[in-house]
Amino acid sequence: MxxxxxxxxxxxxxxxxxxxxxxxxxxxxxxxxxxxxxxxxxxxxxxxxxxxxxxxxxxxxxxxxxxxxxxxxxxxxxxxxxxxxxxxxxxxxxxxxxxxxxxxxxxxxxxxxxxxxxxxxxxxxxxxxxxxxxxxxxxxxxxxxxxxxxxxxxxxxxxxxxxxxxxxxxxxxxxxxxxxxxxxxxxxxxxxxxTVAMLDEATGCQQKKEEEEKRKQEEEYRREKEEMKKGVREEIRREFDAKLIRETTKETPPAIPTDDVPSLLGPEIEKKELESSPLLDISTSSTYAKTPNSDEEEPPTKGQGETGSKCFII
Structure with missing residues (x-):
């Protein structure tokens, strides 16, 4: 007072x-x-x-x-x-x-x-x-x-x-x-x-206010740090997944569509069919080609000499 x-x-x-x-x-x-x-x-x-x-x-x-x-x-x-x-x-x-x-x-x-x-x-x-x-x-x-x-x-x-x-x-x-x-x-x-008591009360309130502000700042700092770590982890995961996809694509050749198989393997199949055909065997038979105007006669087949001509021995 x-x-x-x-x-x-x-x-x-x-x-x-x-x-x-x-x-x-x-x-x-x-x-x-x-x-x-x-x-x-x-x-x-x-x-x-x-x-x-x-x-x-x-x-x-x-x-x-x-x-x-x-x-x-x-x-x-x-x-x-x-x-x-x-x-x-x-x-x-x-x-x-x-x-x-x-x-x-x-x-x-x-x-x-x-x-x-x-x-x-x-x-x-x-x-x-x-x-x-x-x-x-x-x-x-x-x-x-x-x-x-x-x-x-x-x-x-x-x-x-x-x-x-x-x-x-x-x-x-x-x-x-x-x-x-x-x-x-x-x-x-x-x-x-x-009074001094009012001053001390104000000082105490100010200290509590500063401590609360400091706590909020620390919480905000921890939150931002955690968000930053989370972002880094996600970025590393994305880079790892992208690298894994690139390596997998490089080691495994692309699948050939079923519709394209005949066109790709067709010539090879035709060659094998010709080589295995009974009509073409150069090592065991001869083929004579005769044109319509040729004067050459075909060799008699087996049995023709016996029926169509006679043989005399002198």
């Missing part, structure tokens, strides 16, 4: 968003600056009714420090704000809602958990740019991206604009509005602060 009349605010934003200017505007109120506690940009300001502690964290996406250092500083800001901050002031410069700002919001949620937004006030700086175009902050946000609108809804619609270019009297008014909004937030949360 936050002590009555005391409040703690942690400012978070990308490099150059205007966190320091917001601190200066708050100091320009009726609050009296008492000290700068350390080199870690922690300020204490007091009045007869309020004691406010402001912690300015390093800017995101600066050349130095890097994102990991910013995460560590966020964690340290909780542990050095015991019993815990009443609010987080997320500082965003008016203009295009960039990928870096979306990433920053994601990191804040990653470190502190989803519950951080119930303690968050969105602070838009460079309000003078809208005033120059005769556009109000509400009109600007109505035409903003759905992502930014969803983020503001998650924060309960708590936002405020800062014009850091005016005189100190004007800037002090913006500081007073922020302090008033911070008090209202304390009331809404029944003076509950963001």
């Amino acid at each position: 936050s002590t009555t009349g005391k409040a703690s605010l942690i400012l978070i934003g990308r490099h150059g968003a205007g966190k320091t200017a917001v601190v200066e505007s708050i100091m320009g109120t009726s609050l009296k600056t008492t000290s700068k506690e350390s080199d870690d940009n922690i300020y204490s300001v007091t009045s007869s009714e309020t004691s406010l502690r402001i912690s300015e964290t390093p800017g995101f996406f600066a050349a130095n420090p890097d994102t990991d250092t910013c995460k560590l500083k966020l964690v340290e800001s909780i542990k050095t704000s015991l019993p815990g901050p009443d609010a987080f002031g997320l500082v965003i410069k008016i203009g295009r809602f960039t990928a870096e700002e979306r990433e920053m919001i994601g990191i804040v949620e990653e470190v502190f958990g989803e519950g951080v937004f119930r303690f968050t006030i969105v602070i838009f700086t460079k309000l003078d740019e809208l005033t120059y175009d005769d556009v109000t902050l509400d009109e600007f946000l109505q035409d903003s991206t759905p992502e930014l609108q969803r983020f503001l809804t998650a924060c309960g619609g708590r936002y405020i604009g800062f014009d850091n270019t005016g005189d100190w009297e004007t800037r002090a008014k913006y500081g007073e509005r922020l302090v008033s909004m911070l008090k209202d937030l304390q009331t809404q949360n029944s003076n509950m602060v963001y």
Whole structure:
């Protein structure tokens, strides 16, 4: 629980968003600056009714420090704000809602958990740019991206604009509005602060989330590896089957169709038939061919001399 009349605010934003200017505007109120506690940009300001502690964290996406250092500083800001901050002031410069700002919001949620937004006030700086175009902050946000609108809804619609270019009297008014909004937030949360226990819970949830993500990645890797092995085995099997078919076709001559046998073996069959014919036997008989006009007589057959002529012996 936050002590009555005391409040703690942690400012978070990308490099150059205007966190320091917001601190200066708050100091320009009726609050009296008492000290700068350390080199870690922690300020204490007091009045007869309020004691406010402001912690300015390093800017995101600066050349130095890097994102990991910013995460560590966020964690340290909780542990050095015991019993815990009443609010987080997320500082965003008016203009295009960039990928870096979306990433920053994601990191804040990653470190502190989803519950951080119930303690968050969105602070838009460079309000003078809208005033120059005769556009109000509400009109600007109505035409903003759905992502930014969803983020503001998650924060309960708590936002405020800062014009850091005016005189100190004007800037002090913006500081007073922020302090008033911070008090209202304390009331809404029944003076509950963001505690180290909440941070530990968020850290545990994040670790479980990372472990689950790692497990899914490992399962996906094993599945892809198994699919790859299966594909290799199928390819080897196809190549083996194709090789087996080629070798089988090469060793076994093609079958001759039955219809083609007579035409292929016909001449051989005719030769054998002629050689085995009784009409042609050159070794045992003579054949005399006689033409119709030939004067030669055929030799008498057996028995003709005995019946057709006589033989005289002198």
